[in-house]
Amino acid sequence: MAAPEQILTSLLQPVFDGLAPGADPILRPSSREGFDFQVNGAIAAAKRLRRSPAEVAAEVAHAEGLEDVCSKVEVTPQGFVNLRLGHHVIVSCLAETARHPRFGVDPPTEALKVVVDYSAPNVAKEMHAGHLRTTVIGDCLCRMLVFAGHNVKRENHVGDWGTQFGMLIEHLVDVGETAAAHELSVGDLDGFYRQARAAFEASPEMQERSRRRVVALQSGDPETLRLWTILVEESLSYFDEVYEKLGVQLTRQDVVGESFYNPMLDEVVAQLDAKGLLVDSNGAKCVFVEGWTTREGTPLPLIVRKSDGGYGYAATDLATLWDRFGRLKADVALYVVGAPQAQHLGMCFDVALKAGWLPSRERAVHVSFGSVLGPDRKMFKTRAGKTFRLVDLLDEAVDRARVAVSSRSEDLEADEREGLARAIGIGAVKYADLSTDRARDYVFDLDRMISFDGNTGPYLQYARVRCLSIFRRAGLDPADFSWPDAGVTLGDPAERALALALSGFAGAFASALDTWSPHKLCAYLYDLAGVFTSFFESCPVIKAPDETTRSSRLALCAVTSAVLGQGLELLGIQAPERM
RNA sequence: GCCCCUGUAGCUCAGCUGGAUAGAGCGGCUGCCUUCUAAGCAGCGGGCCGCAGGUUCGAGUCCUGCCGGGGGCGCCA
Numbered sequence: 001m002a003a004p005e006q007i008l009t010s011l012l013q014p015v016f017d018g019l020a021p022g023a024d025p026i027l028r029p030s031s032r033e034g035f036d037f038q039v040n041g042a043i044a045a046a047k048r049l050r051r052s053p054a055e056v057a058a059e060v061a062h063a064e065g066l067e068d069v070c071s072k073v074e075v076t077p078q079g080f081v082n083l084r085l086g087h088h089v090i091v092s093c094l095a096e097t098a099r100h101p102r103f104g105v106d107p108p109t110e111a112l113k114v115v116v117d118y119s120a121p122n123v124a125k126e127m128h129a130g131h132l133r134t135t136v137i138g139d140c141l142c143r144m145l146v147f148a149g150h151n152v153k154r155e156n157h158v159g160d161w162g163t164q165f166g167m168l169i170e171h172l173v174d175v176g177e178t179a180a181a182h183e184l185s186v187g188d189l190d191g192f193y194r195q196a197r198a199a200f201e202a203s204p205e206m207q208e209r210s211r212r213r214v215v216a217l218q219s220g221d222p223e224t225l226r227l228w229t230i231l232v233e234e235s236l237s238y239f240d241e242v243y244e245k246l247g248v249q250l251t252r253q254d255v256v257g258e259s260f261y262n263p264m265l266d267e268v269v270a271q272l273d274a275k276g277l278l279v280d281s282n283g284a285k286c287v288f289v290e291g292w293t294t295r296e297g298t299p300l301p302l303i304v305r306k307s308d309g310g311y312g313y314a315a316t317d318l319a320t321l322w323d324r325f326g327r328l329k330a331d332v333a334l335y336v337v338g339a340p341q342a343q344h345l346g347m348c349f350d351v352a353l354k355a356g357w358l359p360s361r362e363r364a365v366h367v368s369f370g371s372v373l374g375p376d377r378k379m380f381k382t383r384a385g386k387t388f389r390l391v392d393l394l395d396e397a398v399d400r401a402r403v404a405v406s407s408r409s410e411d412l413e414a415d416e417r418e419g420l421a422r423a424i425g426i427g428a429v430k431y432a433d434l435s436t437d438r439a440r441d442y443v444f445d446l447d448r449m450i451s452f453d454g455n456t457g458p459y460l461q462y463a464r465v466r467c468l469s470i471f472r473r474a475g476l477d478p479a480d481f482s483w484p485d486a487g488v489t490l491g492d493p494a495e496r497a498l499a500l501a502l503s504g505f506a507g508a509f510a511s512a513l514d515t516w517s518p519h520k521l522c523a524y525l526y527d528l529a530g531v532f533t534s535f536f537e538s539c540p541v542i543k544a545p546d547e548t549t550r551s552s553r554l555a556l557c558a559v560t561s562a563v564l565g566q567g568l569e570l571l572g573i574q575a576p577e578r579m
Numbered sequence: 580g581c582c583c584c585u586g587u588a589g590c591u592c593a594g595c596u597g598g599a600u601a602g603a604g605c606g607g608c609u610g611c612c613u614u615c616u617a618a619g620c621a622g623c624g625g626g627c628c629g630c631a632g633g634u635u636c637g638a639g640u641c642c643u644g645c646c647g648g649g650g651g652c653g654c655c656a
Contacts, residue, residue: 043636
């Protein structure tokens with residue numbers, strides 16, 4: 001019962017049940033001056049009962065106990081009921097939030113096993129801007145799921161298998177293992193890939209070797225596997241560096257590449273066949289699913305096995321569903337994959353449902369996201385049409401942050417400044433990605449991200465830093481700050497607004513997780529940071545007029561720094577102590 | 580041609596299962612640093628929510644049709 005909404009709903013629901021069992025009070029935050037919430041359900045109920053809205057609203061306003069929690073209840077002629085919470089209710093909600101180990105987020109009634117598929121870079125290929133979204137969003141969702149009390153299995157579906165590896169291995173042989181390993185380990189993955197591609201296209205002899213090499217790889221030839229392992233290992237080491245730089249929680253243990261599923265493909269296809277789902281079409285093994293058609297309106301096939309006998313990516317993706325819901329016994333599987341793959345994934349999910357692997361369709365979720373665009377609103381590419389290396393974007397963000405830090409935080413030690421530049425630069429990039437609705441495309445604009453104004457990562461970091469500086473000045477530690485005996489008083493509107501905002505954490509968190517939308521958590525934190533900064537400007541803490549006010553305001557600051565810190569942690573953004 | 584996503588202030592974006600006078604930030608203008616960090620705060624100006632119908636007591640939100648942007652549409656992943 002930590003949230004004001006829950007308290008109000010529990011009082012209002014009996015009245016609405018009296019009007020019509022199960023009727024929704026439609027309780028919403030109010031934007032009207034002097035009110036916190038509004039009840040809109042009376043209008044709808046009056047309509048159904050053919051009664052006057054104002055009359056029903058008046059009945060609602062007289063709900064048992066409502067007067068005790070509200071300092072003001074207003075009924076409008078249209079039938080709206082406006083509510084202003086009593087200070088004592090806000091204070092008790094705040095106290096509950098503060099004392100709660102997860103600020104009001106209760107453990108789930110049933111902990112779910114959630115498999116989260118994200119990041120998925122390709123071996124011997126550079127990570128580019130597109131990988132930023134899946135990696136950052138996936139990492140945030142994992143953190144949120146863990147925080148909510150669910151059982152999370154991260155799976156990094158690295159592209160480490162397929163026909164292109166014949167070419168890559170042959171190029172490795174041509175360049176020499178040591179030289180190739182060096183090239184890959186320093187992160188010139190694109191250079192390696194381009195050279196391999198160029199050599200492949202220029203030489204029929206290389207093409208023939210590559211074809212033989214693919215066969216050797218698939219038949220498990222030890223020497224070929226050894227060479228393949230070099231490519232994979234060097235690439236994974238490089239990815240680890242990027243993840244370290246980015247501050248995401250992916251490790252080697254989370255790598256479950258395409259090669260992992262390779263041994264399952266025969267079984268997967270056999271099962272589809274046994275269930276009568278496979279159809280031969282021009283030599284290819286296909287599954288046709290209802291609702292999917294081609295441009296001519298004919299059924300669209302999911303090609304599981306190509307006419308040459310090889311498996312396509314549909315087979316691998318089906319295998320992931322088979323494995324995750326079968327062997328891993330997942331309750332939910334998230335696929336944090338770009339929007340262009342909606343059709344493909346949708347078909348795979350439908351097939352898995354038909355095959356009986358998926359208990360129900362909603363268990364498999366495509367957490368789709370839009371593309372990263374350049375300043376020209378086109379796909380984010382260089383003038384030459386190449387994609388930007390993710391590491392270069394991150395380095396540039398840190399460079400810009402470093403410039404700002406050196407001019408504004410001169411009093412900090414050099415190593416702290418360097419760490420700060422990293423925290424700010426990387427945080428800015430991640431926050432920019434997380435703070436907009438993932439369904440939309442977004443423009444990658446470093447100037448805006450690092451501008452430190454408005455809805456940005458640095459703004460949140462700064463708000464928390466200012467909060468912490470109060471404790472530092474007061475010679476206190478917010479971590480072992482104890483709740484004041486005299487309680488919390490909310491004499492100033494800014495204090496009241498801050499207390500109310502703080503008790504909204506759990507609700508905002510839940511709505512973000514329900515829709516797999518980190519940006520809702522961002523919006524909440526930005527609002528909280530803004531409410532706090534207003535409080536900071538208008539309510540002196542250390543030099544408060546009296547001791548009661550001082551300890552009360554310190555309590556507000558303690559909860560604020562904790563919630564902002566927890567929020568940034570959930571987003572995967574560092575929270576510096578000083579800026 | 581069909582399907583998916585998208586269209587809100589000059590720019591970048593919010594708008595929570597339909598609620599009152601649509602909100603922020605940037606940019607523009609005006610104030611505020613002998614007082615806890617001005618990477619900030621307070622205020623002003625800025626809108627036919629792509630267009631047209633429909634459902635509803637009520638539509639930025641739901642439905643239909645157009646228009647504009649992005650993407651996808653059988654053996655690449």
